[in-house]
Amino acid sequence: MSSAAIPASRQLQIRRQRRRQRSRQLAVRIVLLLLALFYALFPIIWIVSASLDPRNSLVNLGLIPQGATLSHYETLLSSDIHPFTRWLWNSIKVSTITMVLSVLVSTFAAYAFSRFRFRGRDATLLTVFLIQVFPNSLTIVATFLLIQEIGNYIPSLGLNSHGGLILVYLGGALGINTWLMKGFFDSVPRDLDESAMIDGASNWLIFWRILFPLVRPILAVVGILTFISTYNDYIIALTLLKNTQQQTLAVGLNLFLGEQFSQQWGVFAAGALIGAIPIVVLYLVMQDYIVGGLTAGAVKG
Amino acid sequence: MNAGKQSGRGPSGPLALFSGTVTSTLLLLGGLAIIDAFALWFILRLLADRVWFLAIALIVITVGVNAAFLSPRLYPFRWFSPGLSLMVLMVAYPTLFTVYTAFTNYKTGNLLGETQAIARIEGAPEYRYLPEGEQYYNAIPYRNDEGRYLLWLVGRTDQQIFTVTEDDEIQPVTPEQIGLEGVEELEDVAEGEPPIAIEGAEALSAEEAAEALADVDALEYGYPLGSVAVQPISDPAAVPVGWALDPEQMLLVDNTGSRPDEYQAFLFRPAEGEGFILYAENGDPLLAWPDGRVVIDGQPQTIGNYRILSNRERIAVTQTLPTIEFGEPGNAIFVDPFSANRAGRFRQRYHYDEARDVFVDEATGALYSPRDGTFTLVRDSVSADVAEELPATLSPGYYKIIGFDNFERLFTDHRLRGPFVRIFLWTIAHAFLAVFLTFSLGLALALLLNDKLIPGRKIWRSLILIPYAIPSFISTLVWRGLLNPRLGLINDTLERFLGEGNGPAWYSDPVWAKVAILLIQLWLGFPYMMLICTGALQSIPQDMYEAAEVDGANSFQRFRHLTLPLLLVAVGPLLIASFAYNFNNFTVIELFNEGGPPIANSSVPAGHTDILITYTYEQAFGSGGGTNYAFASAITLVIFLLVATITIFNYRFTRSWEETSQNV
Numbered sequence: 001m002s003s004a005a006i007p008a009s010r011q012l013q014i015r016r017q018r019r020r021q022r023s024r025q026l027a028v029r030i031v032l033l034l035l036a037l038f039y040a041l042f043p044i045i046w047i048v049s050a051s052l053d054p055r056n057s058l059v060n061l062g063l064i065p066q067g068a069t070l071s072h073y074e075t076l077l078s079s080d081i082h083p084f085t086r087w088l089w090n091s092i093k094v095s096t097i098t099m100v101l102s103v104l105v106s107t108f109a110a111y112a113f114s115r116f117r118f119r120g121r122d123a124t125l126l127t128v129f130l131i132q133v134f135p136n137s138l139t140i141v142a143t144f145l146l147i148q149e150i151g152n153y154i155p156s157l158g159l160n161s162h163g164g165l166i167l168v169y170l171g172g173a174l175g176i177n178t179w180l181m182k183g184f185f186d187s188v189p190r191d192l193d194e195s196a197m198i199d200g201a202s203n204w205l206i207f208w209r210i211l212f213p214l215v216r217p218i219l220a221v222v223g224i225l226t227f228i229s230t231y232n233d234y235i236i237a238l239t240l241l242k243n244t245q246q247q248t249l250a251v252g253l254n255l256f257l258g259e260q261f262s263q264q265w266g267v268f269a270a271g272a273l274i275g276a277i278p279i280v281v282l283y284l285v286m287q288d289y290i291v292g293g294l295t296a297g298a299v300k301g
Numbered sequence: 302m303n304a305g306k307q308s309g310r311g312p313s314g315p316l317a318l319f320s321g322t323v324t325s326t327l328l329l330l331g332g333l334a335i336i337d338a339f340a341l342w343f344i345l346r347l348l349a350d351r352v353w354f355l356a357i358a359l360i361v362i363t364v365g366v367n368a369a370f371l372s373p374r375l376y377p378f379r380w381f382s383p384g385l386s387l388m389v390l391m392v393a394y395p396t397l398f399t400v401y402t403a404f405t406n407y408k409t410g411n412l413l414g415e416t417q418a419i420a421r422i423e424g425a426p427e428y429r430y431l432p433e434g435e436q437y438y439n440a441i442p443y444r445n446d447e448g449r450y451l452l453w454l455v456g457r458t459d460q461q462i463f464t465v466t467e468d469d470e471i472q473p474v475t476p477e478q479i480g481l482e483g484v485e486e487l488e489d490v491a492e493g494e495p496p497i498a499i500e501g502a503e504a505l506s507a508e509e510a511a512e513a514l515a516d517v518d519a520l521e522y523g524y525p526l527g528s529v530a531v532q533p534i535s536d537p538a539a540v541p542v543g544w545a546l547d548p549e550q551m552l553l554v555d556n557t558g559s560r561p562d563e564y565q566a567f568l569f570r571p572a573e574g575e576g577f578i579l580y581a582e583n584g585d586p587l588l589a590w591p592d593g594r595v596v597i598d599g600q601p602q603t604i605g606n607y608r609i610l611s612n613r614e615r616i617a618v619t620q621t622l623p624t625i626e627f628g629e630p631g632n633a634i635f636v637d638p639f640s641a642n643r644a645g646r647f648r649q650r651y652h653y654d655e656a657r658d659v660f661v662d663e664a665t666g667a668l669y670s671p672r673d674g675t676f677t678l679v680r681d682s683v684s685a686d687v688a689e690e691l692p693a694t695l696s697p698g699y700y701k702i703i704g705f706d707n708f709e710r711l712f713t714d715h716r717l718r719g720p721f722v723r724i725f726l727w728t729i730a731h732a733f734l735a736v737f738l739t740f741s742l743g744l745a746l747a748l749l750l751n752d753k754l755i756p757g758r759k760i761w762r763s764l765i766l767i768p769y770a771i772p773s774f775i776s777t778l779v780w781r782g783l784l785n786p787r788l789g790l791i792n793d794t795l796e797r798f799l800g801e802g803n804g805p806a807w808y809s810d811p812v813w814a815k816v817a818i819l820l821i822q823l824w825l826g827f828p829y830m831m832l833i834c835t836g837a838l839q840s841i842p843q844d845m846y847e848a849a850e851v852d853g854a855n856s857f858q859r860f861r862h863l864t865l866p867l868l869l870v871a872v873g874p875l876l877i878a879s880f881a882y883n884f885n886n887f888t889v890i891e892l893f894n895e896g897g898p899p900i901a902n903s904s905v906p907a908g909h910t911d912i913l914i915t916y917t918y919e920q921a922f923g924s925g926g927g928t929n930y931a932f933a934s935a936i937t938l939v940i941f942l943l944v945a946t947i948t949i950f951n952y953r954f955t956r957s958w959e960e961t962s963q964n965v
Contacts, residue, residue, distance in 0.1 A: 022754070029749050033761060036746055040765050040828070046790055047779050058788040105383045112380035124381065131392050133948045135885050137914065138940060141921045141933050142395035142402065149355055153346055171391020174384055232772040234888040235914075239922060250774040254892060257778060265782060272779055276771045283770035284763055 047269045056266035072266040076274070084271055086245060087252035092278070094162050094248060095230040098169040099223045105170065106177035107219065111207050113178070114185035115193065125182075132175025136168065137235045143168055144239050160243045168236050173226050184218040185211065221289045228279055249275050333370055337363065351414070354401070358394040362386045399941075402934035404702050406674045409927030411698040415674075418699035419653050422660065422676065426623040426638040428695070429647035430664045440636055440644035441600065442615060442622060443607035451607040452627055452634065453600070454644060464604060465627045465634055479601055484588070495567035495580055502569040502578055507551055510568045513577070514548040522579065523593035524608045525557070529579070537561040546579075553581045615641065651695060660695060667691055673706070674698045700931075707935035716904035721916075723900065727815070728912040732883040735822040736876055742823065743830025744868070748860075750831075751838050762835070769828035777892040780821045784808075809898045811909035818910050821889055826879070837871035838864070877951040881944055885914045905932075913940050 045063050051072055053065035076084050113125060136143065144159075147168065151158015158164050192214075193206045201209070234250040241247045247255070253275060257268055283290060340363040347356040366386060369378035378385070413421065422428060431437070438454040443464075445451070451466045453474075462474045483500030490496050495504050505513060514520075520529045526544050534540060534547040540556045546566060547554075553564035564581035571578060576591030585598035595602040602609050610618070623638035637643040651660040651669070660669040660676050668682035675698035678691055710717055746765065750758055768776065783789050784807040792804030805813040841864065849859050869876075890896055896908030896915045906919045913936060921933035 026752070026754055029752060029755060033746070033749055033755070036742075036749075037761070037764055039824070040768050043776070043779050043783055043824070044767065044771075046783065050782075058782055058785055060793070061788075061790060063790075105387060108380045109384035112377045116377035116380075118377045121377075124385075127388070130948075131388065133881070134396075134941065134944055135882075136392070136395075137885060137887055138937055138944070139392075139395035139399050140918065141930050141937065142398040143391070144921075145402075145930065146355070146390075146395055146398070149352060152350075153343060167387075168391060171387050174387055174392070178384060228772075232774060232888075234774045234892065235918070250772070250888075253774065253778065268778070268782075272775045276775050279772055280767060280770040283766060287763065287766065 047272055050265055050269035051273055053266060057263055058265045061265065072270040073274075076267050076270045079267075082252065082256045083245060084252070084256070084274075087247055087249045088275060090162065090247065091231050091249040091275075094165055094169070095227045097162075098166050098173065098230045099227040101166070102170050102173040102177055102226050103219055103223045106174060106181050106222065107212070107215070109174075109178045110181035110185050111211060113182045114188075115190075115203075128175050128178050130175075132179050136172035140235060140239055143236070147240055159240055160246050162246065165237060165240050165248075168240065169230050169233070172236075173229070177222050177226060180222055181215070181218055184215055188214050217289070220286075224282060224286055224290060228282065231279060329370065333367065336366065354394070354398060358389055362389050365389070399934045399937050402931055403707060403938050404704060405700050405931050406698075406703045406706070407700045407931040407934075408929040410696055411674050411700045413697050413699050415699040415701065418697050421697055422651055422695050423649060423653055425649075426635065428650045429635060429638075430650045431645045432648055432664075435646045437637075438634070438644045440642055442610050442618070442636070443604055444610055444614075445605075445607045449607075450622070450625055450627070451604060452636070452644060453604070453609075454634070466607075467625060467627060469628075471628055479596060479599065481588070481596060481599070495569075496582070497580060497586075499569050499571075499578060501573070502571045505568045505570060505577075510551060511548045513568065513570070514546075520546065520577065520579065522589040522591070523595045524602050525611075526579075526589055526595060529553070537563055553579070662691065665689075665691065669695050673703055674701045703931075707932050710932070711935070711939075714904060716902060720900045720903040720905075720907035723909075724907060724911050724913060724916050727910070728884060731815075731818065731822075731912055732880050732886075734819055735826060735883045735886075736880045738819060738823045739826035739830045739879075740834075740872075740876060742827040743832075744834045746827070746831045747834035747838055748864075750835065762831075765831060766828045768824050769826070769832075773825055773888050774892060776825055777821060777889050780817075780824070781893055784817050784820075808894055811898060814894055814898060814910045818890065818893060821893060822883070822886075825889070829879075833872050833875055834868060837868045840871065841867050874951055877947065881947050881951075884912070884944065884947070885940070886912070887914050887918065890915045891918070905929075913943075 042063060046061070049063055049065040050058075050061055052068040052070075053061060054067045054069045054071065055061070056072060109128075113121070113128075147157070147164040148159050151161065151164060155161065156163045157167060188211060192210055196206050196210055232250065233248075234254075237248045237251045241251060244252070244255070253268070253271055256271065257264065340359060344356050344359050344363070347359065362385075365378075366382045369375045369382045436456055436458040438452075438456055441453040443451040443453065449467050451464055453462070453464050455462050463471050464474060465471050483502075485498045485500070487496055487498055493507060498504070514531050517531050519531055521527075522529060528543070530541070530543065530545040531548055532545055533549060534545060534552055534554055537552075537554045537556070538561050540554050540561060542556055545554050545556070546552070551566045551568075553566040555562040555564070562583060564583045564587065566579060566581040569578035569580065571591070574591065578591065579587075579589040581587045581589075587598075588596045593603070600609065619641050622636045622641065626633040626635065627644075628634045632646060634644050635647045637645065637647070648663065650663055652663060653660055657668075658671060659679075661667075662669070665687045666682070666684060667687070668679045669676040670679050671677070676695040678693050683691060711721055712718060749755075750761055755761070783791050786792055786804060786806050786808055789807075792807075795804045796802070805816070807813050807817040845863060845867075846859060849863055854862070890910055890912055894908070894910055896911030896919065898909050900907045900909055906923050907916060911919070917933045917936045917940070920929050920936065922928060
């Protein structure tokens with residue numbers, strides 16, 4: 001060993017020097033991280049401060065509120081002209097229904113892609129791959145005209161209806177969800193269903209009793225991602241919903257700010273926080289799952 | 302077909318069609334029957350209304366679903382049927398419809414089919430004229446309980462009065478209808494005396510009237526009086542809603558409107574029959590007969606079972622009244638759509654000549670021939686003696702395929718092309734910069750956090766994740782407040798150093814607005830990049846670094862030649878996906894500033910921070926200048942092409958990177 005040639009005291013000195021260098025490096029890292037953390041959080045601190053500050057205005061609003069009150073929250077929750085609770089409920093309702101239906105439809109398709117070999121499989125697969133590339137907000141004009149036309153015959157699927165909105169969301173989520181889930185189905189070994197098939201189980205039984213429980217984690221991921229991107233959608237809800245009572249939070253909150261941007265700031269801040277909390281909690285709790293889904297190609301809406 | 306390990310068929314045998322038990326088979330068939338019945342109803346209605354494209358889409362879906370469930374060979378498609386149906390309806394149909402619309406003139410003013418548009422012009426109330434020799438009438442509308450109308454008409458030239466109903470012919474007005482028979486106006490009447498005399502009726506003095514009404518609770522008259530309560534009145538505003546008469550003061554109060562109206566009243570006792578004739582005045586004289594007739598200012602309030610419309614009711618029917626034909630067809634009287642109290646024997650001005658495919662102006666003989674779906678005045682057909690300014694086009698127009706005109710406009714109209722090129726370049730720059738900035742910051746943070754000695758790494762990560770977790774429609778609005786040029790926190794802080802009023806104009810300056818958008822994008826997106834970089838960094842084998850260290854590479858060299866290439870292999874496709882996503886990031890742009898500030902000298906609305914999708918949206922649904930679905934669809938096709946290019950590139954890129962990574 002070369003260290004034997006260096007005296008023990010010198011060795012100690014080098015080690016101490018290294019340690020000092022390391023700790024200095026660590027301190028620099030932590031300072032930089034603190035800066036990044038401040039950048040990430042100051043708008044949030046600011047909006048919390050705005051929601052508590054009694055002045056309800058943008059003017060001279062700092063990171064620390066001048067006094068604290070819950071009156072903006074009370075104003076928000078009791079407003080009739082701007083039915084905030086209604087918007088929040090609409091958003092949660094539409095997102096939940098979209099999530100459940102989308103996961104069901106996509107699971108069926110992903111199962112079939114993964115387990116059956118049939119003529120036209122490659123073409124269908126390619127189509128699914130292609131449509132998940134184009135966001136459905138691109139065809140918003142045609143979609144608007146389509147929903148308007150359907151609404152002439154079935155009003156509950158037309159403009160200003162949650163049915164029509166959900167229909168559009170389902171179409172938009174179909175490609176990416178099927179694509180994500182097919183990958184996961186592929187990773188479940190076929191031996192499982194083959195042995196069940198030998199035992200005489202039908203396809204439905206195999207799907208429902210064997211595969212479905214196994215793919216539950218990916219169902220959760222796909223479900224949550226669908227929920228979040230539906231909750232976050234602005235363009236489609238903006239186009240289809242004109243009635244204040246029917247609107248979702250994304251459309252309503254902007255409407256709420258409207259003209260008197262700076263005079264309603266406290267109440268808006270309260271609304272922004274309440275509206276953001278469900279999603280932020282979902283993210284923090286399900287972090288690892290969501291990251292898995294995101295790195296597999298899903299993009300947040 | 303059976304190439305896979307499992308065939309695409311259900312069980313074989315005589316009952317191969319249905320895989321399950323009898324019950325499940327029946328359920329399946331029952332469900333299919335319900336779906337088919339509903340689909341058939343819908344399709345037939347669509348066909349009846351000539352909504353061809355949607356009908357075809359639904360036929361494809363219905364046939365497909367039936368085939369999947371009835372043919373054992375198509376068994377796997379049963380599992381696809383919900384997804385494929387959705388795909389046909391919500392993806393394929395809108396896509397094809399977008400392509401179709403891009404080649405039409407579908408926009409405000411051209412939203413109807415050709416036959417519908419022609420029928421609309423031929424019957425439009427606003428396209429009528431009064432032939433020579435006809436006079437205008439003053440018209441007052443009446444309505445009966447069945448919602449049918451009657452017009453009270455006074456000729457403006459001949460002063461003749463008559464009524465006309467929707468189905469009846471013209472009726473001259475009799476004095477009985479007016480309710481003024483035997484009524485004579487008196488001159489020089491003393492205070493407290495009625496200003497009229499009625500033949501065969503005796504005027505009551507105030508004392509006589511008070512005595513006559515002593516035991517009466519209410520007097521019954523026709524519309525609009527109804528039951529008039531007889532009661533002492535001290536405060537007219539305190540009278541219950543309705544009409545009331547004070548017998549002592551002979552004060553009649555109308556408290557049906559927003560304010561009470563007061564009348565001086567007089568009673569007449571007819572020589573024959575029951576009841577009293579009530580005469581009252583405040584400006585307009587009112588005469589109410591015990592048989593139910595009421596005349597206000599010479600205008601009977603009811604004619605037969607028709608009653609006059611109140612002002613509010615007249616306003617409510619201004620749209621419908623001009624569409625109603627009064628009197629005999631062919632010589633009918635219409636209410637003027639531009640002046641609700643005027644009527645006349647109007648005729649339709651424009652008639653369609655099918656043989657020549659032109660509209661003929663009956664009043665002047667001028668011709669309108671279709672140009673791009675709109676009937677346009679042929680200048681040569683206007684004779685020299687026509688003094689009036691003829692409309693240049695007739696509306697509505699109709700939609701039709703116009704070929705590449707929408708695309709041509711993009712290249713030929715320079716007031717369109719200039720802004721479009723700017724928006725196009727900004728769309729790409731915006732998406733690229735958003736990815737580049739977020740990736741740079743995210744990677745830096747991932748590298749910082751990649752040190753095992755940092756305490757609580759998971760907590761750091763979770764906290765830094767928060768901006769990404771907040772829905773972007775919320776964070777964009779929050780940033781709109783932060784960046785408010787006059788009041789926001791950012792400029793408040795900056796102006797401490799720069800001086801009052803010197804902060805950047807984040808809303809109105811084209812460059813600063815773009816910087817603002819990128820600042821927001823950076824904040825929204827860097828945690829995502831940090832997350833994916835962290836994942837990728839952890840997957841890089843440690844022994845590679847050791848090997849590099851042995852070779853004498855310093856830390857920058859290790860980053861440049863080892864970390865970065867390996868990282869890009871892992872996150873490259875995600876970066877491109879993120880690029881494609883930001884390409885169409887409607888929410889941030891629209892909510893921050895609606896694409897503003899506006900670009901001057903643009904022939905259609907366009908803004909400096911507009912990207913293609915917000916620009917498209919503005920053309921289709923914008924508040925200013927109507928909606929142009931066709932032009933919006935044409936731009937959508939341009940975006941389609943771009944996204945497709947990015948995707949193909951991504952696909953190639955992914956594969957090539959995969960190959961590279963195998964060689965590492």
